[in-house]
Amino acid sequence: MRVEELLKQTDKLPNVPDVVRELIQLLNDPDANYSDISQRVAHDQTISLKILRMVNSAYFGLSRKISSIDEATVLLGMSKLKTLVIASGFSSSVEKVEGISLPAFWADSFRVAELAKWVAKRTELVNEDEAFTVGIVHNIGRLLLHLTQPGIALEVQSLVNNRKASRVKAEQDLLGFTTQDAGKALMDMWKFPVAMGDAVQQHKRPFTNDEPQALACVLNLACYLNACIRNERDSDLVREGFPMAVAKGAGLGEGVLFELDDALIIDDGLNQLLA
Incomplete structure (x- = not known):
């Protein structure tokens, strides 16, 4: 075989998801435009809902509810968001x-x-x-x-x-x-x-x-x-x-x-x- x-x-x-593949291809690119990736993530309902559910869990212990991927990016940073997107994309x-x-x-x-x-x-x-x-x-x-x-x-x-x-x-x-x-x-x-x-x-x-x-x-x-x-x-x-x-x-x-x-x-x- x-x-x-x-x-x-x-x-x-x-x-x-395509957005996960694109993100992985950009991992080692210092000139990558990750703001575009954030927008793409926001439009992927499955991934964005998973990430927002986790961001609002007791694990992160944030003081207020986060309702958008943009907010999550600001609070967590792009590095953490990349981690969550890749993990969520593959597990789904x-x-x-x-x-x-x-x-x-x-x-x-x-x-x-x-x-x-x-x-x-x-x-x-x-x-x-x-x-x-x-x-x-x-x-x-x-x-x-x-x-x-x-x-x-x-x-x-x-x-x-x-x-x-x-x-x-x-x-x-x-x-x-x-x-x-x-x-x-x-x-x-x-x-x-x-x-x-x-x-x-x-x-x-x-x-x-x-x-x-x-x-x-x-x-x-x-x-x-x-x-x-x-x-x-x-x-x-x-x-x-x-x-x-x-x-x-x-x-x-x-x-x-x-x-x-x-x-x-x-x-x-x-x-x-x-x-």
Whole structure:
């Protein structure tokens, strides 16, 4: 099987709003006109309602009710609004997927995104917004597989659950490619920045190439920390197992080991977008 066979099933692909795709394409553009994006967001009823509901929740604790995206932008800043738009746009991109609990899938993706942003703040090699976005979409290839080939996706899941193969090996054996490859192909089709697609493709094995990509290393570290949180791993064990070679590839020094406790209690406020 080829990745292109999944992408040809256009009626089954995630339906990511155009405004979200445009925003992602502008993430690393210092001359981007974000006021136009704000206006576009305001005209997308699904996204704007989700964002306003969250902005007015107890999580933000604002003193008055916010009734427009323009107000939200002024109070929260464009950086926070970008975060909310991207998270909301992707979490609304599909309604039902066989074999996947979407609330759990997106909650996990949101936490990886927040962790990726946390790591990116500690290195000069990676843009924080790009790190957040690749965290959101790091597992989009798996979603794509379940949408287009649910039978094979469930077979892969069975092999992993029964410990008969790692997910990468099971996917390679049954598909001839990994869901990280599929994720990159989908992002390329959406015309996302090339570096972001490369990071999604390489993050599980960031040293596949001679020179590891810093963004892929940041995403690898975020996934490691997320697994530690999910498994309630003791902080000493988290530090002991922290992949310093990957951290070096991300542009981090050993001092990050003394900050990991902060990462392990990262908030999950974005989950309110799933309500």
